[in-house]
Amino acid sequence: MKIPGVPPAELSELNRVQDRISFVYLERCVIHRDSNAITATDEKGVVHMPAATLSVLMLGPGTSITQQAMMLIADNGATVVWVGEHGVRYYAHGRTLARSSRLLVAQATAVSHRDRRLQVARAMYRMRFPGEDTSRLTMQQLRGKEGARVRRCYREHALRTGVAWNNREYDPDDFTGSDPVNQALSAAHACLYGVVHAVIVAIGASPGLGFVHTGHERSFVYDIADLYKAEITIPVAFDVVAGESTDISADTRRAVRNRVHDGALLNRCVQDIRNLLLTDSTAGPIDHELLDEDAGTDVVRLWDDEGYELAGSRNHSADVDF
Missing domain, CATH: 1.20.120.920 (CRISPR-associated endonuclease Cas1, C-terminal domain)
Structure with a gap:
């Protein structure tokens, strides 16, 4: 069955966190969604912000946000922070961009x-x-x-x-x-x-x-x-x-x-x-490009007490004798 609504972006389509805007602070406005952009509306007009470019969206006093906007933010791996007066409280965050643990x-x-x-x-x-x-x-x-x-x-x-x-x-x-x-x-x-x-x-x-x-x-x-x-x-x-x-x-x-x-x-x-x-005392330099590829791999494995991992999404009943 096809799930209704706009499908989330593929991981490969999202900006890496280090390539995003650090944070945007909003107050006294309504935050909504227009296609793949987050909109902020107040008495001065409407501002559009591409969701894939955001890292942190800080929502100050007087803000309200729609469910559609939150869905878009979550799908793009951004963080939403509801802050109190003067912006010194932290209340929420989004989901990880990584698929690897x-x-x-x-x-x-x-x-x-x-x-x-x-x-x-x-x-x-x-x-x-x-x-x-x-x-x-x-x-x-x-x-x-x-x-x-x-x-x-x-x-x-x-x-x-x-x-x-x-x-x-x-x-x-x-x-x-x-x-x-x-x-x-x-x-x-x-x-x-x-x-x-x-x-x-x-x-x-x-x-x-x-x-x-x-x-x-x-x-x-x-x-x-x-x-x-x-x-x-x-x-x-x-x-x-x-x-x-x-x-x-x-x-x-x-x-x-x-x-x-x-x-x-x-x-x-x-x-x-x-x-x-x-990094530990015996490891060499980290290959960050290889790690990016690993983080984007949407694979679930099964842990084994012998120290190795098994493929997930399959029935293992034929592999062992009861």
Whole structure:
């Protein structure tokens, strides 16, 4: 029987996550579908956005979205984030673009094995200190070294922009209760978390299986986002406040969007996640093109306790004696 409605796009027809727009923020509008485009309608008119080019669609206050629009977004592997005032809440995500569970299995294996988890965590810290030998440092020493790096980053940008800085203080339930630079940091980090979360989901990894962070549904999101804060969100936040913004949350979102508009962050995020999860001390370089082909293979196999996999979608009763 033919299923009614517009059929979903084939995986080969979709844009890879690293080739997409990082995020689009919408508020006070109605989101619908027009063929293969997402439309946003308000009193100013209608804007069309090709669904296959979206990575994250952030829906702020006053938005409503139709079922047809959500179907199109899901079929194209994009992430929808319903956000509260100032864009600092995350409520939902879309389905993976990957058809293979290779990354997810590698992630679960690594996070469940103490030595492999330590290896990945060390690699994450090593990325913050290029050219330095951190191989002999304990996790406690690495955390201390990272804390000192972040504090130094805050001081440097405060000096560069002339923005007063005391420390990082904020209440997740009271955005306006903190000073302007802390508000800008919260808004900038929220955008970064949305982009990173979308990438993690799109390539088939788990947002909750973290290596440095743990115990939270977005632990891995925080792990990966921390790799880019000093380069992207911290300087953006200080620049926005130095520009005497009168709408910090909106101006910060636009500034982050401008900072990552060329797609380099998406590509870098994909490569970093794959390198962290699929590389060990004995493996060679990763063939990312081969991995893309593997991720697009829609094949289900059966696990066997002898350590190999069997073909799925067939009856195996003739293979064994009862």
